[in-house]
Amino acid sequence: MKDNKVQIFDTTLRDGEQVPGCKLDTKQKLIIAERLDQLGVDIIEAGFPVSSPGDFNAVSEVVKVVKNASVCGLTRAVKKDIEVAAEALKNAKRPRIHTGIGTSDSHIKYKFKSSQEEVIRRAKEAVSYAKNFVDDVEFYAEDAGRTDNAFLAKVCEEVIKSGATVLNIPDTTGYCLPEEYGAKIKYLKENVKGIENAILSCHCHNDLGLATANSISGVVNGARQIECTINGIGERAGNTALEEVVMILKQHPYLNLYTDINSQLLFDTSRMVSEKMGMLVQPNKAIVGANAFAHSSGIHQDGVIKNRETYEIINPEDVGVNESSIVLTARSGRAALAYRAKKIGYELTKVQLDVAYKTFLEFADKQKEVVDEDIHLIMKEVNKISKISVA
Incomplete structure (x- = not known):
């Protein structure tokens, strides 16, 4: 991959579908997956296979229709999750397992009632186990936005040693300012041993309306993957909008960053996802809203x-x-x-x-x-x- 290529990781079918009332059946997921493949996304996160038989089946079917993109399944840092995801992805041309664990003090203390040492152990174990099934393993450090940078760097270093090929740095609560998020990515680029062997990825939520700005700040500071959804749908206030980051990079050539997205399909894809999910696009939505032009x-x-x-x-x-x-x-x-x-x-x-x-x-x-x-x-x-x- 060229150093100025930004991979687009689309999670419309996973994070986007978590919006209340936006549940898709397998047939609808396949239609959207085929369109995402035509659109030129690099990775399609097709679901969370262990969560339900329906999600497992959807991921298993998506891999059959996707011709170009990698297909990814989400897991927790749990062996059973990883085994089920691997089974769902077994027919994929380019499978990726996306596993991880929370790394912030809040998650460690209240969610896991654990310690930093134990979280690192579980993270390494999950990545190592996933490598038994696929070559391409992405690790997510949930709530990385509120994780101490030094500890986050240590976690990243250890999972790279265990075989992680992509490091997802989520601003899970949408709390970071663009300067803070960009600085976090820069810190990891400069302080994680072996970082040249992995791709840093931005996964930003929009609770304060900063998801797109944070993602752009992330790639400007060295990340080379953006995790996003069509129309910015997702948990709570949503995720980074695919159409926004793609057009920002296209309209600012001096950044010397690009994607492989066929932008002429953006409006039609937006309408397709809106129709299938029953989620209206606000008229003043950037790029694809009815009033955008x-x-x-x-x-x-x-x-x-x-x-x-x-x-x-x-x-x-x-x-x-x-x-x-x-x-x-x-x-x-x-x-x-x-x-x-x-x-x-x-x-x-x-x-x-x-x-x-x-x-x-x-x-x-x-x-x-x-x-x-x-x-x-x-x-x-x-x-x-x-x-x-x-x-």
Whole structure:
């Protein structure tokens, strides 16, 4: 792998599916898995096999339809979990077992009622055991965001010795600031012996709205994998949104980082996942929201009509959207009305536009949006008032 390639680890089918009400059946998982493979993700986390017979079956079936990506199964640092995951992944072309344990003081003291030494022992044992089944073993240090850096480095060093190929550094509670998370990744790059033999991975949650910023800070500081979901779905406030990190890296070439994602499939993939999971995408969602390329302010509309880049840093076609939307509201100006009218066959002179605009404002003051059918009515009114045909 090139040093400036950022692998995309998609966990829509595992972490994303943990959202209440978003349960998928096996058929739906297969449809999404095939699309993720087409999209160009590097790793698909297909589920948590030991959690239920349904999850085991789904992972077993996903490996049969995925042609390019690695397929991953999640486990705890428990031998039975690892055995079941290995069985579910046995037909995968590129299987990965994702195992781990909590490393923060909070997890060690309250969740495990254990000690740092015992956590390191269990971590090493889990990785070593997983290596009996697959070559590619990812280790997650749960709640790494709140784990002391020196101890975290020690855990990472020991699991690398045990055979871990990827080190997942999760900000499980979404607590870190971007500077803190980036500094944590940098610390590990500089202080873990053998780090050149493993890939550092960002797995950030969005409790404070910082998941994307933290993930970008992570790769800027040396991580080379981002764990994310379509539409940013996931536990509580969600995970890092795949479409956001992909387009940030694409729109900032000076970072000298790239992914293999086919960005033109992003919008359609977003809609597919939203439909299958019954999880609506908020209109103002970055990249894939209905309003991401919509303009209703007259000043913005005039600028976009003259030159799209005036108010858009992304070409809509780059993410699979046909074109920008000029939405007519009471805040729209003459340029927007003329533009939309021309789209449906009315080429207005300045005189006609002045008359039409007055009528348009009357419509716009009565409703949230003026649509094409309304424009036809406006033109009929203009014909009556001005005797100047615009048909």
